Amino acid sequence: MLELQWKQDGLTGVIVRIRACFTLAGLLTLAACDDPQNAQSQTMVVPPPPVVTVVAIRRDEVPIFAEMPGRTSAFQTAEVRPQIGGLIQERMFTEGEEIKAGQQLYQIDPAPYQASLNSAEAALARAEAAVALAESNANRARNLTRTRVMSERDLDTAEATLRQANADVRSAEASVEAARINVAYTRVLSPIDGRTGRSSVTAGALVTANQTAALLTIIRLDPIYVDLTQPSARLLQQQRAIASGALRRDTADQAPARLLLEDGSEYPRPGELQFSEVIVDRGTGSITLRAIFPNPEGTLMPGMFVRARVEEGVTDRALLVPQQAVMRTPRGEASAFVVNAQGVVEARILTTERAIGTNWLVTDGIQQGERVIVEGVQRVRPGGTVKATETTMQALNERNDNANQAARPRVGG
Structure with a gap:
């Protein structure tokens, strides 16, 4: 009986202590609920404003x-073509080089054009001689007409012959100038400053005046x-x-x-x-x-x-x-x-x-x-x-x- 009584008393003590722990926990929980400011401070933290970099617009x-x-x-482009026909004797530049205006590029055989110039100069000399003779005849006719030895008709003929001789001189001078130009055209010159491209002809090629294909392009x-x-x-x-x-x-x-x-x-x-x-x-x-x-x-x-x-x-x-x-x-x-x-x-x-x-x-x-x-x-x-x-x-x-x-x-x- 005494042992059973002791066991009952010990169990009762344990139960009492457990109840005391639950009671204390409940009181602490109620105390926390009764302080809302403390609860908000533990659950909500206000962050600082973000830092940004700004630029003022001006x-x-x-x-x-x-x-x-x-x-x-290109600033300038020149397609070089011959102005007369003939045989190319020499190419006088290097492809791709810089050249100046007036520099010679090709030499065309000048022999036939030089012969034409010589012929034109001879024709001019003959025309000038004819002028001298016609002028002398006209002067003589004027003197004879004054003395009534020669008729007015003969004087008119002499003066017309003189005018025709002067015209023949001017024509011969133009022929000489044309022949000189043709001789000058045998030297094909660069019209502009620039750089040469590929040459389409070599020495020995036969070219014609104002042909379709250019000899050379200068840029x-x-x-x-x-x-x-x-x-x-x-x-x-x-x-x-x-x-x-x-x-x-x-x-x-x-x-x-x-x-x-x-x-x-x-x-x-x-x-x-x-x-x-x-x-x-x-x-x-x-x-x-x-x-x-x-x-x-x-x-x-x-x-x-x-x-x-x-x-x-x-x-x-x-x-x-x-x-x-x-x-x-x-x-x-x-x-x-x-x-x-x-x-x-x-x-x-x-x-x-x-x-x-x-x-x-x-x-x-x-x-x-x-x-x-x-x-x-x-x-x-x-x-x-x-x-x-x-x-x-x-x-x-x-x-x-x-x-x-x-x-x-x-x-x-």
């Missing part, structure tokens, strides 16, 4: 360029033309911009131009626009503009495809927004985030006209002095508050250039 004076495709063409490459094409609609926009004052051009026609070559490199020498045609091509709806570029090294050759950047004018109303700040909406519209004076983010839809370097030329959607987010865009949302750190366009460009150079692979590293 209105700058910016040159506006238009990029156009084009092809190069002058310095300077060189670049024929560009521009849509007529773009030309109308440019004219309206100049008329409204949005675009200012200092020179009427000779706008400066730069060239981009086929390999993507920039041609080092600047050129200028010479003129634009006044006829629109019906097939392409474009007009042709001609620019001229110096080419002393002969880098540019006729027929090369190039792209030219021609200065249309200067605008002092340009609002430039960095390209890294501009995004695209699902509808394809350009947009950017702007931080207002209260530090709140606003979304803007922009109207972009063209890219200028690493910036967009914006015509609508943003105002001068507004701050656009250029770094930290992925951490913001419209209506949110941010902590803005302002930088300048120049500092941003320098930072981007340094980052690009650091990202390039090192040669040999």
